Amino acid sequence: MKGIFMKKSFLVIGIEENEVKLMEVEFKGKLLDVKRALIFNIKSIDELSSSLMEKIRKDGYKNRTAIVLLPFSRVSNFILSLPPMPKSEIKSIVERELRKNFQSLEDVCYEFFISGTKVEGEEKRKEIVVTYVSKEYIDTIIDSLNRCGITPAIITSAFQAYHNLLIYSKLYKPEKSTAFLDVSETKASIALFRGNTWFLSRDFPIEDFEGMGGLEKLFIELNRAFYYFKQKNRGYEINQLVVGGNNPAIKEIKNYLLENFRIPVYVFDWEFLKEFMFSRSFPPEELDYFANSFFLLVGASLNYFVKDSINFIPPELYEKRMLRYRLKGIGISALAILLIVIFANKYLSSIQSSYNDSLLVQKKYIEKLTSQLREIESTKSERWLAKRRLSVLESSYRYANSFSEFLRELSLITPEEITFEFLECQKMDNGWRFSFDGNITANEPLEAQEIFSIFSEKIKKIKSIKNLNISSLQMRNNPMESNKLTMIFKIQGEIEL
Structure with a gap:
């Protein structure tokens, strides 16, 4: 899985029911840089391939590796509380639970991870979080991407990314419970965590966020989720709320929730991210300081700085697909090389006898002129590049240094x-x-x-x-x-x- 990070750049694709978010990410040393980002609508998942093809023609994303984020609505999950036992036994219990929803395990892609430990009486128990999705849906996405020349390397669920974001950001405190709210123009997604343990996620549509009706509906749905959380967790309540998304009324939503819930509300704002993130490169570990929820989810999902990432593609299926594409690529490459060799031999043999004498006569003269020309061009090019690089570096340093110096002085007072x-x-x-x-x-x-x-x-x-x-x-x-x-x-x- 870490092979993806050996590449110069790769794509991150967030798939919703009617919206796709796509960005091109590049590692510059240990810096994570977002080169391009865009959002476009689709009527259904069947349109994914045709819509992506249009973007590929425009922006040149073909022959890339991608990390894919699945929507809440397509991913199901449950928690098992089990005493410590071998992983093979845990897997058997998980598969038994999955068979309640699927006739065969071949119809489902699933993963499980140990989220935390709690004590019941005198017994320590592990909380096993199981997340699963139909294999048919995964196959549809993989085939759509493959038709576009895109290879999915990691397919992960949005709620798992929220979980990683919580743990690897300064928002995580063991004694607190956190709600994540991702708000688009037409719907909202909620994820609830008890400590660092995922508890609940759900989607619901919001017809109108501009008027008070939409805000009131949002408030009602959040109250329902919070009440359910309190019922199932022996009176524990949500202590903080994190709001993000590309809804233009995000600040009004934040103020409304802050006024009505009376708990700390943090906002990941799209405009702030767009202004700041695209002006510089920054280390992945700084991601929790910056803004929009989707891009934070992307950062939290990257295996580059998160140890455990869900891989929804079964290993045997992934290996078969990769073998097929490798063999296909090897065959095409071999044919191309053969044609090039045949053509090159014929071409070289036809011109060699005609121009051999003249080339020998002019060789020394051409070498002398070429050497002089290279010296002149090299000097000009090096000077221009040095000035250009110095200008860019000085500008980037001045911007970054001014902001960090301000934050340092602010923290001191x-x-x-x-x-x-x-x-x-x-x-x-x-x-x-x-x-x-x-x-x-x-x-x-x-x-x-x-x-x-x-x-x-x-x-x-x-x-x-x-x-x-x-x-x-x-x-x-x-x-x-x-x-x-x-x-x-x-x-x-x-x-x-």
Whole structure:
């Protein structure tokens, strides 16, 4: 599976019921760089091949390897709580459970992994998360991609990617339960986790996100999921909510949920990601700082920095397919080489006798001229390339260094009573434009106001900040600690290079 990362670049394809998200990813050393990204609609999975062919002709994605993310609605899953036992015995139990839904195991692609350990009485038990999907659906996707010249290397489910994202980001805390909400313009997907253990995932359509009706429906569906979670987990509740997706009203959705649920709400914003991610390369381990949920899922699914990734293609099926394509490729290559050799021999023999004498006479003169020309061109080319590379490196360094320096100075002046819920940053011609919301936790209003005043004076002293605007929004009771209150404030400004 790790062979995919030996390639210079590969594709990541996220398949929904009526939407496909595709991006080209390239490793530059240990840096992960997104070269291109696009989203297009399909009416059904049967249109996947024809729609991809159109994009391949335009953007040149043919003969690539791909990682595929399946939608929630096509993947089923369940959790088994079992005492410690050999993996072969666990596999037998999993297969017995799967036979309840399928006549034959040949009809299903499945994988299972040990998510966590819990204690029941005096007995330790492992939580086995099993995820499965019909082999027919997987075959449809593989055949569609193969017809386009794309080879799927890893096929993984979206909820497993959420699981990886949770564990490998700063959002994971063992004592907390997390809800992930991915919102498009027509539907929403929910994934719930208890600690780092996946618990529930579901999709539901939303007809209208612009009006209050859509937000209310979203709130109702989330409440149902949260209530079910609480019932099944002995009173444990969801502690934090993570919202992402390409819905244009994502910030309004975040504010509505923050107001109604009274728990921390984090937003992975598409516009922020588009501005920031496409302006630089960054190490994969930094992905949890940046924005849109789909691209974070992609990063979390890459075996490059996640140890366990689900592979829905059965090994024997994958090997047969790869052998078939290798043999086909070898046959075509051998035929092409044979034709080239025959043609080259005939061509060379026909011209050799005619031009041999003249070539010998002119050889030394041509070599001398060529050597002089190469020296001139090499000097010009090296100078131009050096100037170009230096210019690009200096520009990238100045942008990255200015932003990291700002974050460093901000962290030095921020007291422990202040937390930032949302950070937005947009690249400009000569710097960055930023805005963020902050919370101050205090015992009384005067204390909160004093902390706010001191912090405001300190941030004004950061020399790189221009056009600074600081405003206190509101004061309210802290939902997590009843004896404390929270002041919400907003800061906007620009960072000059």
